[in-house]
Amino acid sequence: MADGGGWRPPRPCEAYRAEWKLCRSARHFLHHYYVHGERPACEQWRRDLASCREWEERRSAEAQRSLCESERARVQATRKHALVWALRQSPPADWHLPLPQEEKDQ
Amino acid sequence: MKHSGCAVNKERHFSCEDCNGNVSGGFDASTSQIVLCQNNIRNQSHMNRVVTHELIHAFDHCRAHVNWFTDLRHLACSEVRAANLSGDCSLVNEIFRLHFGLKQHHQTCVRDRAILSILAVRNISKEVAQKAVDEVFESCFNDHEPFGRIPHNKTYARYAHRDFQNRDRYYANI
Numbered sequence: 314m315a316d317g318g319g320w321r322p323p324r325p326c327e328a329y330r331a332e333w334k335l336c337r338s339a340r341h342f343l344h345h346y347y348v349h350g351e352r353p354a355c356e357q358w359r360r361d362l363a364s365c366r367e368w369e370e371r372r373s374a375e376a377q378r379s380l381c382e383s384e385r386a387r388v389q390a391t392r393k394h395a396l397v398w399a400l401r402q403s404p405p406a407d408w409h410l411p412l413p414q415e416e417k418d419q
Numbered sequence: 420m421k422h423s424g425c426a427v428n429k430e431r432h433f434s435c436e437d438c439n440g441n442v443s444g445g446f447d448a449s450t451s452q453i454v455l456c457q458n459n460i461r462n463q464s465h466m467n468r469v470v471t472h473e474l475i476h477a478f479d480h481c482r483a484h485v486n487w488f489t490d491l492r493h494l495a496c497s498e499v500r501a502a503n504l505s506g507d508c509s510l511v512n513e514i515f516r517l518h519f520g521l522k523q524h525h526q527t528c529v530r531d532r533a534i535l536s537i538l539a540v541r542n543i544s545k546e547v548a549q550k551a552v553d554e555v556f557e558s559c560f561n562d563h564e565p566f567g568r569i570p571h572n573k574t575y576a577r578y579a580h581r582d583f584q585n586r587d588r589y590y591a592n593i
Contacts, residue, residue, distance in 0.1 A: 323592040324585060335574065344571045347510050350523030384593040391567070394558040397496040398483040404424030405480060408451045412431070 320377060323384045326365040333358035357383060420474070422583075423565075425451075425481035432477070442539055444469040446476035448487045453477060468512075472505035478565060491541070495551040496559040498533035503560055504569060507532055529560060 322329075335341055336355035345353040361383050367376040420427050427433075431452075438444075438456035443465070445454045453473040460466050479485050479497045486493045502508055508528035513520070520527060530552055537548040563569060566579040582589070 320592055321588070323589045324582075328581065328585070331578070335578065343510070344569075346523075347521055348523070348525040348569060381593050384589070388593065391561075391563070394561055396483070396562070397555050397558055398479075398485055398493055400483050401481070404482075405451065408425045408481065409428075409431075410451075412450055412452070 322365045322368055322377075322380055324365070326362065326369060329358060329362035329365050333362055420478060420481060423478065423481045425477065427474075427477070440539075444473050445540070446473045446480070448476075448480050448485070451477070451480070468506045472501045472507060475501040475504055482564070491537070491543070491547070491551040492555050494537060494541070495533060495548070496555040496562075498536040499529055499552060499556060499559040500562060502529040502532040502536070504563065504566060506570075509571065526560065530556065 333355060336353055336358050341353060345351070361380055364373075364376040364379045364383075367373045368380070433453050433455060435455050435457045437458045438454070441459055443456050443459050445456075446452075447454060453470070453476075455466070455469060455473075460469055476497050479500065480487075485497060487497075503525075506512065508525050510521075510524075513524065513528055518524075518528065530549075533552050534545065534548045537543070537551065538545060541548070565583070566576070567582050568575055568579055570576040570579055
């Protein structure tokens with residue numbers, strides 16, 4: 314993680330506010346309950362919004378630390394499960410090739 | 420898709436055809452082409468969902484070594500992801516199918532539709548298909564690439580796109 318010089322919150326503060334607002338909406342409650350069978354947890358978005366604003370206003374080191382920790386935890390959560398397949402280093406070689414001639418002729 | 424090196428060209432990567440049965444579409448990995456069944460796609464909403472579903476297969480083909488024809492687990496994984504992320508299993512769509520359920524019903528739908536999709540393209544028993552889905556479900560249900568979340572509607576899709584556009588700033592500052 315970069316030090317205070319040149320660092321800024323990973324998302325604009327408005328993005329944290331929008332995520333918190335979406336998380337707390339009735340519609341999201343319904344979606345989340347339908348998918349996960351429990352109510353959504355929105356408190357972390359609120360904390361991140363507060364940290365973001367604190368950074369914007371006071372360049373607080375604690376706010377920076379808290380935001381980084383929170384976002385890293387989000388990234389880690391997405392990497393919790395091992396992938397079923399191996400990722401490619403480059404896209405399939407034949408993606409852009411023309412279709413086989415016999416299909417074109419049909 | 421473009422960011423992954425597989426820019427999509429409508430003329431090259433899509434084909435509208437008449438299909439047997441009630442299949443809505445498919446992804447042909449051998450030709451890198453999405454097939455849309457013009458005789459079975461009912462309306463614009465259905466079309467949007469089918470295109471999204473098949474693009475998820477195309478995206479998986481682009482970013483990973485998916486052994487479509489030789490590894491049932493790979494096929495199962497992509498079908499779980501497509502059912503999960505395309506809107507196939509939205510509450511409204513399930514109600515239209517007369518499948519009523521709320522608490523965690525989305526996951527039941529994803530499992531069931533993934534199994535149906537596998538059975539549509541593989542001559543195997545339902546039990547074998549179900550076993551493959553069960554084995555990969557935990558990993559593949561929670562793989563929300565490229566969205567980072569399940570895009571339930573346009574708002575979620577917009578937020579996902581915003582995060583994608585912000586990715587450089589994001590990873591540089593965590």
